[in-house]
Amino acid sequence: MAEHRTMQRAALLDAARALLSDGGTEALNFPALAERTGLARSSVYEYFRSRAAVVEELCAVDFPVWAAEVEAAMARADSPEGRIEAYVRQQLALVGDRRHRAVVAISASELDAGARERIRAAHGGLVALIVEALEDLGHEEPMLAAMLLQGIVDSAVRRIELGAAEDPARITEAAVSMALRGVLR
Structure with missing residues (x-):
């Protein structure tokens, strides 16, 4: 379970890097993070409380x-x-x-x-x-x-x-x- 959470967190950070790099601050939002990682939007909040x-x-x-x-x-x-x-x-x-x-x-x-x-x-x-x-x-x-x-x-x-x-x-x-x-x- 801990390994899975670590992998999900790393995937979210990779997605955030890509969003910020490609589209700037407006591109970084939880729906976009969820879409890039295949997670439910509510799941993103389990890892991070805010942008x-x-x-x-x-x-x-x-x-x-x-x-x-x-x-x-x-x-x-x-x-x-x-x-x-x-x-x-x-x-x-x-x-x-x-x-x-x-x-x-x-x-x-x-x-x-x-x-x-x-x-x-x-x-x-x-x-x-x-x-x-x-x-x-x-x-x-x-x-x-x-x-x-x-x-x-x-x-x-x-x-x-x-x-x-x-x-x-x-x-x-x-x-x-x-x-x-x-x-x-």
Whole structure:
């Protein structure tokens, strides 16, 4: 029974990723989740109490995976500058990943305060990865620089997600250049 519930929950999360990725927040609703998974709509409520709960679970499941991928990319770099570049590049490479696109599709305002705080804490762990590289560079204010650097990444993510006129590779190169020039002064 527990294994069945685990499989159903995973199927619901996969369906939620697909709905968010393909249709944005309006596409994520319990009737659509039920249809995608073959469950009765009332059964979906047995797993999640709200859309926000679905999104919170997606973040709890997917964010550690993204952070591990960013951390692995940074670990392969052989200098603080290389770690900064890997931090930016890997996050932007994840934009096309359905897990990333699903979470980006949800506005933080749809989540309750507790969910927003848990997501913010997880995101803070990602930012902490870059603080060490900035400290290794001798940056005077590594936390401030890390937050601003993440702002560059977030802006590039939004630009790519919007399907901007620029090629995503061009956006990535511009973000990497801005990040490195900004932290290296």
